[in-house]
Amino acid sequence: MGFNVEDIPGNIYHQTGSSASEIVYTFFKDKIDVLQSRAAIYGAISDYMDNTPTVLSLLKMWDKRAIYLETGILVQSLPLLKREYDFKRDVVKDLSSGKPPSSNERLVKLAIQQARKEEEAIKNIRGEIEVTGKVAYVLDFSFPLGKAAIYARALTGTLVGVAGETRGKIIDMSIRAVGEFIDLNMILRKVAPKLGGSGGGHPLAAGARIPKENFYKLISKINESIEEIDF
Structure with a gap:
C-alpha cells in the first residue's frame, strides 16, 4: 500500500x-x-x-x-x-x-x-585492488568504504571503484565513479535486485547491499553496463 x-x-x-x-x-x-x-x-x-x-x-x-x-x-x-x-x-x-x-x-x-591514516591507507590499498574491465574493487579493506572506493578507482585509472565489506551473508559496498555519462544510481537500481540485493544513490556516488555469493556477479554486471555506454 x-x-x-x-x-x-x-x-x-x-x-x-x-x-x-x-x-x-x-x-x-x-x-x-x-x-x-x-x-x-x-x-x-x-x-x-x-x-x-x-x-x-x-x-x-x-x-x-x-x-x-x-x-x-x-x-x-x-x-x-x-x-x-x-x-x-x-x-x-x-x-x-x-x-x-x-x-x-x-x-x-x-x-x-x-x-x-588516509595516506597510509593509500599506500596499503594498492596490493588489495582487483580490476575487472573498467571497474576496480577492493574487499574487506579496513578503511571507510567511500574513500576506499575512490582510491581503488584512482590508483588503477578505471572509471568505477567499488569497496565492499562482508557482514555475515551480505556485502555492503560503496561505489564511486567519474564521467558525466555514468549513472550509478540507474545501473544499481537495475542490476542489484536481480542479484538478490538493493542499490542506488547519486549518479557518481552510490551504495549497494548484495548476498556475498553474488558480489563478483555484481562487479561483472556493473562493468557490462559501463561498457555499453557510448562515451
Whole structure:
C-alpha cells in the first residue's frame, strides 16, 4: 500500500542534481546571514555536488581554497566521532551560526589524524585492488568504504571503484565513479535486485547491499553496463 505525495503535510523539495545542503540553502537564503552560505558549500562538496550553478556561484563569493580546507576538516574528522551525537550536534550548531569548522580545535586535530591514516591507507590499498574491465574493487579493506572506493578507482585509472565489506551473508559496498555519462544510481537500481540485493544513490556516488555469493556477479554486471555506454 503506497501513499501520495499530496497526502504528506508540509512542503517537499526534491532535486536529484543537487545536494541536500544546496536545496536547504536555496529555500532559506533570503532569511539567513551570508556567512551561512558557506555551510551549503561544505555540504555540496562533501556530496560531490559542487559543480552545480548555485554552488559555483556561491564559491565565487569566497576564497574557495579556504572553503575546501574547511570542508576537508569536516569530512576527515566526523567519521572518527562515531556515536558522539552531542558533540556532532554542537558542530551543527556552530555551522548554523556561521562558524567555520576550523574554529573547533578538536575537529582540526581529528582531521589531521585522519589525513595521516588516509595516506597510509593509500599506500596499503594498492596490493588489495582487483580490476575487472573498467571497474576496480577492493574487499574487506579496513578503511571507510567511500574513500576506499575512490582510491581503488584512482590508483588503477578505471572509471568505477567499488569497496565492499562482508557482514555475515551480505556485502555492503560503496561505489564511486567519474564521467558525466555514468549513472550509478540507474545501473544499481537495475542490476542489484536481480542479484538478490538493493542499490542506488547519486549518479557518481552510490551504495549497494548484495548476498556475498553474488558480489563478483555484481562487479561483472556493473562493468557490462559501463561498457555499453557510448562515451
